[in-house]
Amino acid sequence: MLVFALIAVIALLSLTERDDSDSPENxxxxxxGPDQQIKAIENISPEIDLNWQxxxxxxxxxxxxxRVYFVANDQIPMLDIRMIFNAGSARDGTTPGVARLTNSLxxxxxxxxxxxxxxxxxxxxxxxxxxxxxxxMAMVRLRSLSALNQLMPALDLLADxxxxxxxxxxxxxxxxxxxxxxxxxxxxSPSSIAGNAFYQTLFEGHPYSIPGEGSLKSIPGLQAxxxxxxxxxxxxxxxxxxxxxxxxxxxxxxxxxxxxxRDLPNGDSASSLTKSPAAKALRKHIEFDSSQxxxxxxxxxxxxxxxxxFALMVGNEVLGGGALxxxxxxxxxxxxxxxxxxxxxxxxxxxxGPFQISLxxxxxxxxxxxxxxxQVLLQFIEQGPTAEQLADAKRQLIGNSLFGNASNxxxxxxxxxxxxxxxxxxxxxxxxxxxxxxxxEQVKAAFQHYLDPxxxxxxxxxxxxxxxxxxxxxx
Numbered sequence: 001m002l003v004f005a006l007i008a009v010i011a012l013l014s015l016t017e018r019d020d021s022d023s024p025e026n027x028x029x030x031x032x033g034p035d036q037q038i039k040a041i042e043n044i045s046p047e048i049d050l051n052w053q054x055x056x057x058x059x060x061x062x063x064x065x066x067r068v069y070f071v072a073n074d075q076i077p078m079l080d081i082r083m084i085f086n087a088g089s090a091r092d093g094t095t096p097g098v099a100r101l102t103n104s105l106x107x108x109x110x111x112x113x114x115x116x117x118x119x120x121x122x123x124x125x126x127x128x129x130x131x132x133x134x135x136x137m138a139m140v141r142l143r144s145l146s147a148l149n150q151l152m153p154a155l156d157l158l159a160d161x162x163x164x165x166x167x168x169x170x171x172x173x174x175x176x177x178x179x180x181x182x183x184x185x186x187x188x189s190p191s192s193i194a195g196n197a198f199y200q201t202l203f204e205g206h207p208y209s210i211p212g213e214g215s216l217k218s219i220p221g222l223q224a225x226x227x228x229x230x231x232x233x234x235x236x237x238x239x240x241x242x243x244x245x246x247x248x249x250x251x252x253x254x255x256x257x258x259x260x261x262r263d264l265p266n267g268d269s270a271s272s273l274t275k276s277p278a279a280k281a282l283r284k285h286i287e288f289d290s291s292q293x294x295x296x297x298x299x300x301x302x303x304x305x306x307x308x309x310f311a312l313m314v315g316n317e318v319l320g321g322g323a324l325x326x327x328x329x330x331x332x333x334x335x336x337x338x339x340x341x342x343x344x345x346x347x348x349x350x351x352x353g354p355f356q357i358s359l360x361x362x363x364x365x366x367x368x369x370x371x372x373x374x375q376v377l378l379q380f381i382e383q384g385p386t387a388e389q390l391a392d393a394k395r396q397l398i399g400n401s402l403f404g405n406a407s408n409x410x411x412x413x414x415x416x417x418x419x420x421x422x423x424x425x426x427x428x429x430x431x432x433x434x435x436x437x438x439x440x441e442q443v444k445a446a447f448q449h450y451l452d453p454x455x456x457x458x459x460x461x462x463x464x465x466x467x468x469x470x471x472x473x474x475x
Contacts, residue, residue, distance in 0.1 A: 057415065057425050058250050064237035064261040065269075069415040069425075070244045070253040073408060079146045079246030080412040083162060083260065084420045086270040087138040087234035089212035090350070095226055097214020099234075101175055102227045103133035106140065108171035110164040115171065118157065127154035129161075135208055136350050137420060138234075143409065146247040155259055162235060163263035167224040179219050186213075191360075193286055194294040194461040201284055202300060202354055202457045206276055236267030241419035245412040276300040276352035279455035286461045293366045293462025297373060298356040301450045304348045304421040308446040310434045312346050315443035317393035318385040319377070320344025320357060325392075331376050332359060338369045350421070355451060363463050370458065378453045384444035397435055 058070045089099045107129065108115050122129050127150070130141040140162055144154040186192035196211055203209040214222075242257050279299040302312060313321075320328040320343050332342045342359035357377070361369045385393065418425060 058253065059419070059425055060254070062237070062242075062254070062257045062261060064258070064264065066237045066240040066242055066257060066261045067419045067422075068242045068244070068253070068257045069419045070250065071411060071415065072248065072250070072253075073245055073411075074247040076408070077146045077247050078408060079142075079144055079151060079244065079248055080408040081142040081144075081158070081256070081260075082243045082412045082416040083140040083158075084241045084243070084416045085138045085140075085235055086136070086239045086420070087230070088134050088136045089210050090135050090207035090273055091230075091234055091270060092207075092210045092212075092214075095222060095230075096210050096218040097179060097212070098222055098226050098230050099138060100133040100212050100214070101172070101179065101219075101222055102167075102230045103131050103138045103140075104175055105167050105171055105227060106131060106161045106165045108175075109166050109168050110160045111166055112160060112164070113157075115168075118161065121157045122154060125150040125153050127157075129158070133212065135212060139416075141409075155256060159260050159263060162260070163265075165227075165231060167227045167231075169224055172222070172224050172227065176219050176222060179213055180216065182213060183216050183219070190288045190290055190292070190294045190461040193288065194296050194358075194459050197284060197286060197461070198296040198298065198354075198356070198457070198459045201282060201459060202298060203277060206351070207273055208276065208349070208351065208353075232265045233267055234270060235265055236269075237261040237264045238269040239267060240264070241416055243412045243416035243419060245408045245415065273351040279452055280457065281455045283458040284460075285464075286459070288461045288463065290462055291363060292360045293363050293460050294358075294360045295366065295369060295373075296356060296358050296459040297370070297456050298354045299451060299456055300352045301355040302346050302348045303352050304350060305423050306348065308442075308449070309346075309348065310431075311438050311442040311446035312450065313397065314390065314393045314435060314438045315380075315385060315447055316344055316346055317397055318389045318443075319380050322393070322396065327376050327380060327389075328357065328373065331372055332369065336368065336372060338362075338365050338372065342373075366460060366462065370460075374453060374456070377451070381444075381447045381451055381453060384440045384447070387440065390438070390440055390443070394435055394438065398432055 056071070058072075060068055062068055087099055087103070089096070092098050107118050109118070113121070125144065127142060127144040130139075132139045132141070140158070142154060142158050144151050186196070200209045200211070240261065242260060244253050244256065248256070277300060302309065306312075318327060320326045322329065324330075324333065324341070326342075326344075328342045328344060332338050333340060339359040339361045342357065344355070344357045346355050347353040357373055359369065359373075417423075
């Protein structure tokens, strides 16, 4: 079946595009984080059949300069579309929050429709519409029945929204107030404080340090003219990737892509982001009245498409991606009782994204937790995984891919990631085999190349407390 063939080969390549993840900011690009599913694959044989049927992925650059990726699937009469613009918060510049505010107000009205007419138009044809803005990208999503009498009106609406938003003043003020309320709430959330401090410290001076939600200082000054300027510059066809999956033909996909880009602003593609800052040893504590201290440890690490991504993916599953079964999970939770959970992840992005370890612990256990994390990390960098750990991690990752994208909407997200990050389509069909081929030496080499235990940024948010006595490993 097409869906299951696509699941196996695509799910891990894009590593994973999420619409509602990436705390402290919804970043769509992590390599193996904490388990999101019940471990229902423990009985899968280590000898997994990798001979999957390759789906046909059609891809081209249309006449307006947009990169288009399409997979036909006629099992259900639906079409999923994802438009991905290189218009994330990394493009905010001196106006933090403008990317997110622009994206959130695309459906607030156009030159020919008000917000009520937009909402009613999608509802009348049973279409689902969504928006999202992140560090690297801004997205517009549509799911519609593929029958032409329902699809065409939905497409006309979608094309109007991305091409001709007018950003009404009342809607701008409403969303600014919503964003300000969210920022004030973040000031009471130690996890949000830690996440923002982590990115701002680790990426100091780089576009990734810009908070996507803006700041209490920047948001009040944003005006409709700022949003119009941002839209005109970044919502162009040359700055766009379109992914389509559903019950249409290749010719129809080409016509749809051309319709969506026909009236977009005539801008150029965004410039490449500068290299992320080099790793640095730095510790920052933020005082917060709470019984728990939130800890983030990390460094800048990997870009999207790195040939080392599979070794890092497998290695991270052993280190901290496997949650309670990982080395960090066992040592932090089971042996020392320092935290209920701990996880590690790599977040590859257009520029070098972070490697991050996160947990929370009692205030008086903060130093013990930090020392334990650093000990486990150093030992893993030096020794790598055992053969048994490597085999378990591979089985887990390959098994997870079977559950990851059993829907058109999941598949379209993966295709969009491939296109946005300009990854070779051919590599889609090598994912499972490349995971299976990872060796202990490759894991060690990759971790030693990207992670220097002497150059870690450490963020703690909580109240100072006397250090608790250490817990014996013999307990």
